[in-house]
Amino acid sequence: MYVGAQVSLYPMTSDFVEVITRGLDALTPYKDDLRIETDDMSTLMVGAPEPLLDAIRDLFAAAAKWPEHVTMHVTLSRGCPGEPDDPSCHYEELDRSDEAPLATRQALAAEAVGKAPVLGVEVDLQFSLYVMGEGDHMDEIWGCIEFLKSSGTFHKAKNFCTRLRGDAGPVFETLRQAFIRFGPGEGHVTIDMTTSANSPSLG
Amino acid sequence: MYVGAQVSLYPMTSDFVEVITRGLDALTPYKDDLRIETDDMSTLMVGAPEPLLDAIRDLFAAAAKWPEHVTMHVTLSRGCPGEPDDPSCHYEELDRSDEAPLATRQALAAEAVGKAPVLGVEVDLQFSLYVMGEGDHMDEIWGCIEFLKSSGTFHKAKNFCTRLRGDAGPVFETLRQAFIRFGPGEGHVTIDMTTSANSPSLG
Numbered sequence: 001m002y003v004g005a006q007v008s009l010y011p012m013t014s015d016f017v018e019v020i021t022r023g024l025d026a027l028t029p030y031k032d033d034l035r036i037e038t039d040d041m042s043t044l045m046v047g048a049p050e051p052l053l054d055a056i057r058d059l060f061a062a063a064a065k066w067p068e069h070v071t072m073h074v075t076l077s078r079g080c081p082g083e084p085d086d087p088s089c090h091y092e093e094l095d096r097s098d099e100a101p102l103a104t105r106q107a108l109a110a111e112a113v114g115k116a117p118v119l120g121v122e123v124d125l126q127f128s129l130y131v132m133g134e135g136d137h138m139d140e141i142w143g144c145i146e147f148l149k150s151s152g153t154f155h156k157a158k159n160f161c162t163r164l165r166g167d168a169g170p171v172f173e174t175l176r177q178a179f180i181r182f183g184p185g186e187g188h189v190t191i192d193m194t195t196s197a198n199s200p201s202l203g
Numbered sequence: 204m205y206v207g208a209q210v211s212l213y214p215m216t217s218d219f220v221e222v223i224t225r226g227l228d229a230l231t232p233y234k235d236d237l238r239i240e241t242d243d244m245s246t247l248m249v250g251a252p253e254p255l256l257d258a259i260r261d262l263f264a265a266a267a268k269w270p271e272h273v274t275m276h277v278t279l280s281r282g283c284p285g286e287p288d289d290p291s292c293h294y295e296e297l298d299r300s301d302e303a304p305l306a307t308r309q310a311l312a313a314e315a316v317g318k319a320p321v322l323g324v325e326v327d328l329q330f331s332l333y334v335m336g337e338g339d340h341m342d343e344i345w346g347c348i349e350f351l352k353s354s355g356t357f358h359k360a361k362n363f364c365t366r367l368r369g370d371a372g373p374v375f376e377t378l379r380q381a382f383i384r385f386g387p388g389e390g391h392v393t394i395d396m397t398t399s400a401n402s403p404s405l406g
Contacts, residue, residue: 006329006363008397010213010274017403040404041329041397044362071213073276075331075395077363081341126209126244128278130333130393137335137391138284159247160209160280160393188340190333190363192278192395194211194244200220201243 001094001186002083004046005076007056012069019063019070026062030055035088048091049078049180057172061121064168064197076179076191094185102143109147109177116173124155124202125171126163127193131183144182148174161192204297204389205286207249208279210259215272222266222273229265233258238291251294252281252383260375264324267371267400279382279394296383305346312350312380319376327358327405328374329366330396334386347385351377364395
């Protein structure tokens with residue numbers, strides 16, 4: 001299994017380089033657990049979903065603590081058949097995820113969101129979950145949407161994606177649960193996600 | 204068939220509202236052919252791939268003509284089983300795409316890129332193609348990557364995505380061809396794309 005993300009931080013300010021640099025500092029505690037490589041378009045992070053989603057959350061929360069409008073785009077991927085197996089990405093929940101019926105996984109996901117830390121940073125987030133290599137991929141997607149609607153972080157349905165809103169802690173935990181609990185445990189699952197804070201046109 | 208995108212423009216300047224507004228002006232010629240709805244996180248555009256990708260390209264090219272660093276994120280989707288059929292999204296190439304063998308579709312895609320207009324705006328773009336509901340989805344993805352490598356706009360392979368570089372005309376035509384020629388004609392296919400211009404850290 002190979003798990004990782006391409007992450008881009010976009011501060012809507014002329015001092016964007018400073019805000020990006022400050023955000024990247026928040027990744028320091030995760031450098032032992034994740035492989036992190038930055039180029040001019042995005043930062044690659046490879047590792048298990050626990051440090052991976054914590055690092056992505058902390059990167060954005062660090063940048064969003066400043067008054068400027070900031071957004072982030074993340075491409076998350078697990079189980080891509082084109083990527084090598086990597087022991088550092090091992091995550092017990094993924095091994096088990098397709099053994100349990102949908103209702104059990106929805107309950108476990110909701111429980112995890114309920115235990116998420118509160119970070120004091122409000123965010124808006126929208127994402128799409130893609131489950132590949134299955135004839136009935138929509139069953140898993142509908143099951144995930146059902147979990148999202150009762151997660152406490154659901155904001156609204158949109159075409160092609162679902163929108164969340166709330167504190168960065170539970171919102172990013174909702175994202176992680178969607179990523180690890182839906183679709184086959186060893187399957188190819190991806191997420192296309194954008195998040196926003198301090199928007200002057202909050203709707 | 205339902206075809207559309209969620210589009211977000213991110214200018215890295217304190218005058219971001221002005222740049223976004225100018226970019227949105229570039230959509231005016233497409234308002235008859237596309238359904239366009241903007242909220243605080245993204246702009247929904249629904250319609251056939253011809254006006255849809257032209258509009259997305261012109262939106263970004265308009266914003267990138269200014270000296271400021273600007274990026275854009277787009278979630279493209281066609282054939283999502285959860286969306287209603289919409290005659291305005293009808294596109295002949297999609298009806299035919301799974302009738303032709305991979306090599307024919309690769310040749311048609313390359314021909315279209317060769318005929319793309321040159322806009323005089325240099326862009327970097329990276330994207331992932333997702334083909335759902337098929338056991339052998341990776342065959343179509345590998346076939347698409349093969350087309351990309353010989354497209355004239357290929358820059359480099361990255362984990363989870365492929366990076367293009369060049370004039371906005373052929374680069375966005377490459378994106379459209381990837382979207383319409385690979386995966387089943389009536390299937391559920393999505394693209395997760397980010398593009399960048401005027402980056403101070405171009406690599």
